[in-house]
Structures are given as structure tokens and as C-alpha cells.
Amino acid sequence: MRIIATGLLVLAALVFVSMHVFTDVHGFWGFVAAGAEAAMVGAIADWFAVTALFRHPLGLPIPHTAIIPRKKDVLGESLSTFVALNFLKASTVAPKIRSARVTQRAGQWLLAPDHQDLLVARAGQGLEYVLGRVDDGAIEALTRNVLIPKLVATHKTPVLARLIAEIVEDGAHHRLVDLIVAEAHVWLEANPHVIDEIVAQRSPEWMPRFVNDTLSNRLRREVLGWVAAVRDSREHKARQALDRWLLELSGALAQDTSIARRTEGVLDDLLREEGVVHSVLDIWGSLKRLLRSAVLEDGGEVHARIRSLLDDVAVRMTSDEAFADRLNDQLATAAGDLAESFGAEIASVISDTIASWDAREAAEKIELYVGKDLQYIRINGTVIGALVGIVIHAFTLLLPA
Incomplete structure (x- = not known):
């Protein structure tokens, strides 16, 4: 030309x-x-x-x-400002994202089995990359130098008191009590000689043997009956007494009492034990092995579950118009808010690029x-x-x- x-x-x-x-x-x-x-x-x-x-x-x-060579930086700034003020606005970006029907298009893409396999594989590769970059030494240093000192410095008994109160209020401890009482009943039934030995040790030497046997049998029946009653009734007085005691303990731990101070000291001593660090490292190692075996194993149950979940989500994204429209609205609103909040920073790529030329x-x-x-x-x-x-x-x- x-x-x-x-x-x-x-x-x-x-x-x-x-x-x-x-x-x-x-x-x-x-x-x-x-x-x-x-x-x-x-x-x-x-x-x-x-x-x-x-x-x-x-x-x-x-x-x-030679206007452009002399004014290129000013031109870049002006162009960047123009784009930010006139294009990167919520009123401009949100309708465009909404009309793109991102949810339906993403659902169509996810319906293809090859794409599901690709997504699962990429997720596994990403997990492997993250796990490979996290050093066990860093976890140990974080636990020893940051987490434990932070926990020791934190006042823990109010949190423990709140936890105990919530557990009692929700009845979350009932299953644990059921398990303990049931196991105690089974053990007592399987070990009757324990009560016999206790009675024999506590009774005088001159006491006739048949008296001890009678007392042991009666005591065994009473203990087993009481444990069975506690096991079978959630409203048993022993259970109610346990609930009251836990609530009283919660109240004492929430205040500056002697039991709260002793509990705080015990918790601090436990946290300072070297075994805590080793336990964290053991848990981290087990978690890594679990994640690797669960996510990276092709054809495994976790892979099948993830593919099933992706398939369900894809079907809903493409067939449920109300769900898709709601998700599109949320995406459009989020994109508009991001453009409104960071428009100047996003558009600065124009001025920065031109300035680098x-x-x-x-x-x-x-x-x-x-x-x-x-x-x-x-x-x-x-x-x-x-x-x-x-x-x-x-x-x-x-x-x-």
C-alpha cells in the first residue's frame, strides 16, 4: 500500500x-x-x-x-484508562458473561467421557505437584516453631469449655457413652472372677467361703443390672448426672478457676511433648499416601466416584435451566465485581506492555x-x-x- x-x-x-x-x-x-x-x-x-x-x-x-515514539507511554496510559473506564465495568462485563451461557457450555464439555478423564488426570497431576513441593522438613518446622508455640500461647480452656457445652447440648456424647457402657457390660459378663477376687480380698479371713460366694453373686447381679440399665435408658440418672457434671466442668473451665489452670498446664505440657511433632508427621505421611492412592490410582473407586460426580454435575448444568441460570448470574455478578474492583490493574497490562516496548x-x-x-x-x-x-x-x- x-x-x-x-x-x-x-x-x-x-x-x-x-x-x-x-x-x-x-x-x-x-x-x-x-x-x-x-x-x-x-x-x-x-x-x-x-x-x-x-x-x-x-x-x-x-x-x-515522531508523535508515537515520543508519546507512547502517554498513549499507553490513556488507552489503559480508556479501557478501564469504558469496558471493565460491571454493567459491561456482567451482561456479556451472562449471555455467554458459561454454565451450559461447561456442562456440554463435561459430558464427554474423555473430558472427564482429562479433568481427573489434571487434578491428580496438580495434587502430585503440590505434594511433591511440600517437604516433610517444612511440615516439621511449621509444627515445631509455629503451630505448637501458637497453641501453647493461646488460652485453650475457654474453647474446651465451649466445646464441652456444645457436645452436651447436642447430645453428641451419647453414642460414646453407649459404646463404653455396652463394652463394660460385655466385659463384666465375660470376667465374673474379677468381682469374686475383689470380694475375697476385702472380706475378713474368718468369713466363711459360702458367704463370700453369695456376696459376690449378689454384687455381680447388681452391677450387671445397673450397667444394663444405664446402657438401655438414655434417661438414666447416671447419664443425667454425667451431663450435669460435664456442664459444671464446662462452667469451671470457662472461668479462671484452679481446675481451668491445671487443665491449661496439662494441655501445654502435652503440646510440648516431642511425640506431638512426630504424631503430626505421621498423620501427614499417612494423609499423603492416602491422597496419592485415592486420587492417582486409575480405575480406582475414588476415580469412579469423581467421574460419577462430574457426570451428575454436567447433566444438571445442561438440563436444569433454573440451576444454570442461577449459576450464570452468580458468575456474571462475580466477574462484574472483579472487573469493577480490579479494572485499573487489569487494564494496566496495556500501559505496562507499551511502556516496555x-x-x-x-x-x-x-x-x-x-x-x-x-x-x-x-x-x-x-x-x-x-x-x-x-x-x-x-x-x-x-x-x-
């Missing part, structure tokens, strides 16, 4: 010279000469204007030329992008100049001599 525009300028110059050399520049040839002269003026003026945007015309440091490089990139239209400006200037020159020549002929 630059060659065409320059060629028209050369053609106009050749026509102009030819008219003055080979004709008397009157009549029809006068119009041709005037048109060629004006075409040269228009072509040179527009060439200067276009060239001045990107460089100094003919290398001459004429004022107000060399001045000549920036001019060349922009000229390459819009150069074709700019050369059309030169072509139009040549043609329009020729037409204007012909019209002006016609007016001069109409003027009185």
Missing part, C-alpha cells in the same frame, strides 16, 4: 512535468496540469502527516513529529497494524487533491480577466 501511494505521487509529478514540458498548459491540458499539481500537494501533505505519526519525515527533527519498536508495531488504512489516507489525499485542483482551475478560468 505504501508503494501504491508513493507511485501515485510519482505519477502526479510525471504528469505535472510532462504538461509543462510538452504542452502549453492551456485548455484541457491546463486542467490536467492543475490536477497533477494539486495531487502532488495533497499527496505530499498527507505523506508528511502520516509519517509524522511514526518518525521524523526525511529524518529532520521537525517539531511535533522500545520507542521505534512501538512505532513499527502500531504502523504495521494500522498502516494499510494510513496509506489509504495518502491515496485519498492524492485523488482528492487532484479533484480540488481541477475545480480551483475551473474557478480561475471563470473569474474576469
Whole structure:
């Protein structure tokens, strides 16, 4: 396009010279000469204007030329601000995200088994990458130098008191009590000699054996009956007494009492034990092995469950219009809020990129992008100049001599 525009300028110059050399520049040839002269003026003026945007015309440091190389940073900032203010707005971004129907399109993508396999594989690779980057030494240092000192410095008994109160209020301890009482009943039934030995040790030596046996049998029946009653009745007085005791303990731990201070000291001593660090490392090692075997094992139960979950989600995303519309609205709102909050930072990629360019490089990139239209400006200037020159020549002929 630059060659065409320059060629028209050369053609106009050749026509102009030819008219003055080979004709008397009157009549029809006068119009041709005037048109060629004006075409040269228009072509040179527009060439200067276009060239001045990107460089100094003919290398001459004429004022107000090479505008883009000199003003590229200002141009980048202005363009960045323009985009942030006019495009990265919630009112602009949210409707676009909503109309894109992201949920339905994502659901269609997820329906393909190959895509589900790909997603599961990528999740496994991501997990393996994370686990590979977490060093056991870092976990030990974090536990020893950060977590344990933080826990020791924290006042724990109020939290423990709140936990005990919540457990009693929700009845979450009943299953544990059921388990303990049931096991105690089974053990007592399987070990009757324990009570016999206790009675034999506590009774006087002169006590007849049959008396001890009678007492042991009676005591065994009473104990087993009492344990069975506690086991079978959630409203048993022993259970109610346990609940009251736990609530009283919770109240004592919540205040600055001697039992609260002793409990705090015991907890601190336990936390300072070296075994705590080793236990954390053991748990971390077991967790890593569990995650690896569960997520990275192809064809395993976890993989099957994840694929089933993805399939269910994909079906709902594509078939449940209310669910999809609600999710699209949430995505659109979130995207709009992000654009509104971080629009300036997002748009700054424009100004930062342009600022990183060399001045000549920036001019060349922009000229390459819009150069074709700019050369059309030169072509139009040549043609329009020729037409204007012909019209002006016609007016001069109409003027009185």
C-alpha cells in the first residue's frame, strides 16, 4: 500500500512535468496540469502527516513529529484508562458473561467421557505437584516453631469449655457413652472372677467361703443390672448426672478457676511433648499416601466416584435451566465485581506492555497494524487533491480577466 501511494505521487509529478514540458498548459491540458499539481500537494501533505505519526519525515527533527515514539507511554496510559473506564465495568462485563451461557457450555464439555478423564488426570497431576513441593522438613518446622508455640500461647480452656457445652447440648456424647457402657457390660459378663477376687480380698479371713460366694453373686447381679440399665435408658440418672457434671466442668473451665489452670498446664505440657511433632508427621505421611492412592490410582473407586460426580454435575448444568441460570448470574455478578474492583490493574497490562516496548519498536508495531488504512489516507489525499485542483482551475478560468 505504501508503494501504491508513493507511485501515485510519482505519477502526479510525471504528469505535472510532462504538461509543462510538452504542452502549453492551456485548455484541457491546463486542467490536467492543475490536477497533477494539486495531487502532488495533497499527496505530499498527507505523506508528511502520516509519517509524522511514526518518525521524523526525511529524518529532520521537525517539531511535533515522531508523535508515537515520543508519546507512547502517554498513549499507553490513556488507552489503559480508556479501557478501564469504558469496558471493565460491571454493567459491561456482567451482561456479556451472562449471555455467554458459561454454565451450559461447561456442562456440554463435561459430558464427554474423555473430558472427564482429562479433568481427573489434571487434578491428580496438580495434587502430585503440590505434594511433591511440600517437604516433610517444612511440615516439621511449621509444627515445631509455629503451630505448637501458637497453641501453647493461646488460652485453650475457654474453647474446651465451649466445646464441652456444645457436645452436651447436642447430645453428641451419647453414642460414646453407649459404646463404653455396652463394652463394660460385655466385659463384666465375660470376667465374673474379677468381682469374686475383689470380694475375697476385702472380706475378713474368718468369713466363711459360702458367704463370700453369695456376696459376690449378689454384687455381680447388681452391677450387671445397673450397667444394663444405664446402657438401655438414655434417661438414666447416671447419664443425667454425667451431663450435669460435664456442664459444671464446662462452667469451671470457662472461668479462671484452679481446675481451668491445671487443665491449661496439662494441655501445654502435652503440646510440648516431642511425640506431638512426630504424631503430626505421621498423620501427614499417612494423609499423603492416602491422597496419592485415592486420587492417582486409575480405575480406582475414588476415580469412579469423581467421574460419577462430574457426570451428575454436567447433566444438571445442561438440563436444569433454573440451576444454570442461577449459576450464570452468580458468575456474571462475580466477574462484574472483579472487573469493577480490579479494572485499573487489569487494564494496566496495556500501559505496562507499551511502556516496555522500545520507542521505534512501538512505532513499527502500531504502523504495521494500522498502516494499510494510513496509506489509504495518502491515496485519498492524492485523488482528492487532484479533484480540488481541477475545480480551483475551473474557478480561475471563470473569474474576469
